[in-house]
Amino acid sequence: MSIQVKQRFVLKIKRMGINGEGIGFYQKTLVFVPGALKGEEVYCQVTAVKRNFVEARLLKVNRPSKFRVEPECPLYEACGGCQIMHLRYDRQLDFKTDLLQQALKKFQPAGFEEYEIRPTIGMKEPKYYRAKLQFQTRLTKGKVQAGLYAEHSHRLIAIQDCLVQDQVTQAVINQVTVLLTKHRIPIYDERRVGGIRTVMVRRARETGQIQLIFVTSSQVNLTRLVKELVEEFPQIVTVAVNWHTKKSSEIYGDRTEIIWGQEAIRESVLDYTFSLSPRAFYQLNPEQTEILYGEAVKALDIQGHEQLIDAYCGVGTIGFAFAKKVKSLRGMDIIPEAIEDAKRNATALGLDNAHYEAGLAEEIIPRWYKEGYRADALIVDPPRTGLDERLLETIVRYQPEKMVYVSCNVSTLARDLVQLAKVYQVDYIQSVDMFPHTARTECVVKLSKRQVSK
Incomplete structure (x- = not known):
């Protein structure tokens, strides 16, 4: 294959792939371009050359699709949690x-x-639909942040206002980070420190009840944090701790313990x-x-x-x-x-x-x-x-x-x-x-x- 990493060329996008990326052919080779839409002409730069295909970065859209829209989320490109927000919603369904x-x-x-x-x-109304979030935590300059890892990395993208996340669960996780910082709860670091790795927040649509799981790699004292959190959010009925001590990409460990409130929330369908x-x-x-x-x-x-x-x-x-x-x-x-x-x-x-x-x-x-x-x-x-x-x-x-x-x-x-x-x-x-x-x-x-x- 004569195509080289960092090579730049113009590409006509023929279709979209299973991850929402644009797909075209250059010198009879498949080229995958995240962010490109079917029917567009784009200018891209090769980032990886594989055996049967090439991956490229979108540099410029020379001729945009009439179905391209401006994503409402300011973190859209950095976060990677959504892949096709730049495509008009009716065309997303197609x-x-x-x-x-x-x-x-x-x-x-x-x-x-x-x-x-x-x-x-x-x-x-395709917004604020996710009733559950699982955000990783990270201590940055003395403050706890919560969010998602950027795609193919362990670089945390802090999220405080997600366009697809239930707004109440977002408000809860935002306050959780404030209280984790205030009470100096240990935060997990892959290299040296044990502590909170992930926080799960789920809200029942029918009853409004909320439950949380703090996933931790070591013993932590959450008593004061929980007391202040439930005072601000009386909808919280369950707080649990999940013990995850292994170095793995799995979100949860094997053991979960309810530390406050009732065992479950009520939901209807x-x-x-x-x-x-x-x-x-x-x-x-x-x-x-x-x-x-x-x-x-x-x-x-x-x-x-x-x-x-x-x-x-x-x-x-x-x-x-x-x-x-x-x-x-x-x-x-x-x-x-x-x-x-x-x-x-x-x-x-x-x-x-x-x-x-x-x-x-x-x-x-x-x-x-x-x-x-x-x-x-x-x-x-x-x-x-x-x-x-x-x-x-x-x-x-x-x-x-x-x-x-x-x-x-x-x-x-x-x-x-x-x-x-x-x-x-x-x-x-x-x-x-x-x-x-x-x-x-x-x-x-x-x-x-x-x-x-x-």
Whole structure:
């Protein structure tokens, strides 16, 4: 490849990639340019030369797209938390539909050309939607700052007014940094000092209740800080400490302890209410979660006789939408605290047909089948890594009659559909914009077992 690092050239952007970057060709070589939009002519400089592609930095937009807008966030380029805020919002939705189509074309599950891809469902007001934040901390010139690391680095970008973060949670984290400074709470430093590494703040949309987790690598005294914080924010009902002593990029350690208040906050979605303990997973965008779960309910099309398995069930939230309509509901998750939440939530909802276990779906489901349980319907909502290979094998082996796959990663979804499409028909895929201004989307896939011709 004759292209060199620091080389500059003009590039025509042909499309956008999975991370929101512009993609063009120079000397028949793929060039990725963050910040460039489809249809633009840009002037860029090469930053890295790989075996099959080149990465470049945007220097100037010679001919801008008519859909380019000025990002409202002053930290947009430095932060890296959002990738496509410079693209007009309606076109962001088109981009996310295209992302899914790109992923399907790459992995080519059976019949993918004929899949019904429905337009992405967006938000009316795509701001301040994140009900949960996880900010890293850093001590700078005697003051504690909180924010996110700049992309591909450990350089902290302090954030005090995020355009996509719930404004109450932002106000809480801002005051937390003031109190951490005031009370001289030790702050973690990778090179020499133990202390607070990360602070999580989550707010329930329905009740307004707030919970916090202080992730720390060493013993810290938060008594005075908590007292002053809850006086200013009476909505705070839970404060926890998570112990994370290893040098790793994982956000949390294994042990979490409630140090003030109650064990969980209360949240609602669709027509039911549930509890969330500090470590339990729940969607980041409560407003769009209503849409997402509603689409899952439509896609599974429960008739009333079904035995349903909710894999990766978390605190039970998706499964509860079906619980009173099915014969039985079973769920599992690898986080024990989430399963305890699911059990408590099921009891609070008066469900006597729900059963939950902590563990791996790929181990629990085969055991249930050996014990005689048979699922007619399955719903899966895996992490970004997609379905475990053994779980895929389990699904293909036992083949529940119908299935809904809720995905937060179009690439792993398309990969998993290669196996699933061997036994299931993909009726349609509905994309829901859970993360405006980012290159991520969420999808609901309706699958039904293929009929074997006689």
